[in-house]
Amino acid sequence: MNMLAEMLLAEPAPVAIWVLLMLLTLPALVVLANPHGVRDPRRALVDSVAFLRRREERREQERARRRDEAAQTVRYAEEVRVAADQAGYAVQRWHGRWEAAAQRVDATWEAWQQAEARWARSRATAAFGTPFTAQNPTEYAQRERFLHRTVRAAADRGELPASAVADALNGRDGWDARLHPVEQEMAVHRASVAHLERLHRDAVAAERTAWHDAQLARRSRDSLHREVVIAEARAAVVRHLVPAAAPVSVDAARPAVVAGVA
Template sequence: MNMLAEMLLTEPAPVAIWVVLMLLTLPALVVLASPHGVRNPRLALIETVTFLRKREERREQERARRRQEAAQAVRYAEEIQVAADQAGYAVQRWQGHWEAAAEQVDATWQAWQDAEARWARSQATAAFGTPFTAQNPAEYADRERFLHRAVHAAADRGELPADAVADALSGRGGWDARLHPVEQELALHRASRAHLQSLHRDAVAAERAAWHDAQLARRSRDSLRREATIAEARAAVARHLLPPATTAEPEGIRRSALAGAA
C-alpha cells in the first residue's frame, strides 16, 4: 500500500477536500470539454448550470411522481380493504336472509301437509254422504253462520288468504252458504290446501332467490379479498417512499368508513 492510499484511508479530512475540489472543478471540466466552451466560457458555464438545474428539476419531478403513485397505491389498498370488509358483512346479512327463507320453506311445507291431511279426512267423511236436515230459513241461516265463522277462523290462522272472508260473506269465489256443513268443510279444506300449497311454492322461490343472492355476495367478497391482498402487496413496496404521516392518513379513512358502514 502506497503512502497516498494509506493517507486517504486513515485521514477522512483529505478525502472530503478531494471530493469538494472535484465538485468545484466539474463545471470547468465540462466547459473545457466543449470547443464552444473554450471560445465563450461564461456562456458555456451558464448553459452547464442551466442543464444541471433542469436535470435536478426532472429528478425532483420524477421523485414527486413516484411519491404520488405510492400514496395512491397505499390509499387504494386501504379503500379496497374497507370494501372487502363491508362485503364480508353483506355476506353475513345475506346468509341470515337465506337461513330465514329456508326456515320459511320448512314451515310452509308442514302447513301444506297438514292441510292435505285435513282435506283427505274431509273427503273420507263426505264419501258417506250428508245427513238430512230440514231445508228452511233457519237452517240456511245456521249454514251461513257456520261458513262465515269457519272461513274467518281459517283466515286468522293463515290457512286462507284475507280476502277469502269477504268472498265468503258475499258468496264469491266458490263459497256457497246453502251447502251442508260437511260439504262446506270439504270446500274450506280444499281452498286451504290450495292456498298453503301456493305459499309453499312462493317460499321455495324466495329461498332460491336468497341463496342466489348469498352466493353472489360470497363471490363479490372473495374477489375483493383477492384484490385487497394484491393491493396491499403493492402498497407495502411503495410505503417506504412516503413519510409516516402520509401512510397513517388512509388508515383514518378506513376507520371512518367502517364506522359509517356500522
C-alpha cells in the same frame, strides 16, 4: 486496489474532498466540453447552471411522481381492505336471509301437510253423506254465518289469503253459503291446501334465490380478499415513499372499490 479501498473506508475524509473537488470542477468541465464555452465562458457557465437546475427539477418531478404513485398504491390497498370487510358483513347478512328462507320452506311444508291431513279427514267424513236439513231462511242464515266464520278463522291462521274472506262474504270464487256445513268445511280445507301449496312453492323459489345471492356475496368477498393480499404486497414495497398516508374512510372507499369489482 484493496489497500486503496481499505484506506477510503477507514478514512472517509479523502472521499468527501474528492467529491467536493469534482462538484467544483464540474462547471469548468462543462464549459470546456462545449466549443462555444471557450469563446464565451460566462455564457457557458450560465447555461451549465441552468442545465443543472433543469436536471434537478426533473429529478424532483420524478420523485414527486413516484410519491404520488406510491400514495395511490397505499390508498388502493386500504380501500380494498375496507371493501373486503364490508363484503364480509354482507355475506353474514345474506346468509342470515338464506337461513330465514330455509326455515320458511320448512314451516310452509309442515302447514301444507297438515292441511292435506285435514282435507283427507274431511273427505272421509263426507263419504258417509250429510244429514238432511230443511232449506229455510233460518237454516240458510246459519249456514252463511258458519261459512263466514270458518273462512275468517282459516284466514286468521294463515291457511287462506285475506281476499278469501271478502270472496266468502260476497259469494264469489266458489264459496256457496247454501252448502251443508260439512261440505263448506271440506271446501275450506280444499282451498287451504291449494293456498298453502302455493306458499310452499313461493318459499322454495325464495330460498333458491337467497342461496344464489349468498353464494354470489361469498364469491365477491373471496375475490376481494385475494385482491387485498396482492394490493397490500404492492403497498408494502412503496410504503416507505409515503411517510404519512391519509386514512381512508369507509364511505369514500366503498363506491370506488366495490363498484369496480362488481
